[in-house]
Amino acid sequence: MSRDVSFDIAKGFAIICVVLGHSEALGVPADLARAIFTFHMPLFFIVSGYFTKRDAVLDRAYVVRCARSMFLPYAITCAIVLLLFAIRTLLIWPEGLVDVMSTSTLAALYGTGTQEPPLPEGVTQIGAIWFLLALFWGKLFLAAANRAPHTPIVVLILFLWGYYSGWMFWLPLSIQAGACATLFLYFGQRIRECDLLAPSVLSLPLWLVAVGVWLMCINMGYKLVMASNAYPGDMLVDVIGGLCGTLCVIKAAQIISRHLPVLGRSLAWLGTVTLPIFCMHLVELDVFLWENALEFLSALPVPLWASGLALRVALIAVMCVILYFLPRPISGVFFRSRIAGTGEGRTRA
Structure with missing residues (x-):
């Protein structure tokens, strides 16, 4: 199956939403962040499931392949975070180096994206990069479920x-x-198998229902946080809302790819580099001294959200460029164009 560029457009839009959704402290409206949380992480899992083959066998080779695609970038990103934490602590609080590094190392090893569920004593969250770990387990669980007699029940x-x-x-x-x-990976797999995104499969009334359900979830104001399995509204409504929101975004991406080619190419390019953007976003979230930056930015004669987002985007962009030019064994984990003998400009999915 040839890759549909609309999926890259949808991922490009979603990675923008990830950054916006994590920027309430910079002045991004809370209502916008809640709307983003209704769909942005379900979208990444559903799109990944769309490209996951049902006949994948849960053997050693499959586990190793998934680990290389997800655990390896997780480990490298955590190593970058720990290195920058060490440098930052040595510069501003050298006597606290042991405490900071032990806490940060434990957070990287435990790999949780939230503080909300009960955690063992002394464990803190690593942050947004939990997604890679959850995707790893989700792919393994889905491969196992697909071999079971009643896959939907197992899922x-x-x-x-x-x-x-x-x-x-x-x-x-x-x-x-x-x-x-x-569950969201399975949705993606079934969407592909049923060809639900083909032009004539779902009628206009069904698409309007999907839009209506998604808007209802947004209007209810619930914030679906998959990092902690928090479905604060009715669980079924939140799940269906995430599915409908994803379908609507992908359908919008299909329309953009046909009628707005310039915008489509820009979003599609972003969609091919979501992995390095996501990982470097985690680095700036964890390491950058945002408290000090916000104090400085608030004194500028521009809205805080504008200056804050500009700084955040600049930090991510600079770190992605640095990451790209690191030795190929490292940069190739994030950029396929950096893998020897590969001319593609796509990141690993």
Whole structure:
């Protein structure tokens, strides 16, 4: 199957939403952030599921392949975070180096994206990069579920286990987040198999229903946080809202690809570099001294959200450029064009 550029457009739009959704402290309206959280992470899982083959076998080769695609960029990004944490601490608080590094290392090893579920004593969140760990587990869970006699039932059981067990304990490496994400991966797989995105499969009234359901979820003001399996509204409504929101964004991406080619090419390019953007966004979230920056930016004669977002985008862009020019064994993990013998400008999905 040839890759549909509309998926890259949708991912490009979604990665912009990821950055905006994490920028409430910079003045991004809370209502906009809540609207973004109704769909942005479900979209990434659904798109990944769309390109996940049902006949994938859960063997050693598949586990290694998934680990290279997800655990390796996670490990490299965490190493960058730890290195920058060490440099920052040595410059401003050298006597706290041991405490800072031990806490940060434990956070990287535990791999949770949130502080909300009950965590072991001394464990803190690593942040947004939980997504890579959850995607790893979700792909393994989906491969196992696809070999079972009743795949939908197994997927549903995994989702419910991840959801309800998270109230009592939170396992390392975002395993429960991955269990819940399996449902969205499965949605993506079924969307491809049923060819639901073909022009004539879903009628206009059905698309209007999808838009209406998504808008209803946005209007309800709930903030779906997949990092902690938090579905604060009605769980079923939140899941359906994430699915409908994703379908609407992909349909909009198809329209953009046909009728707005300049915008489409820009978003599609962003969609091919979501991995380095996502990882470097995590670095600036964790390491950059935003408290000091906000104090400085608030004194400027421009809106805080404008100056804050400009600084955030600049930081991510600079770090992505530096990452691109690191030795190929490192940069090739994030940019396929940096893999020896590869001329593509796409990142690993």
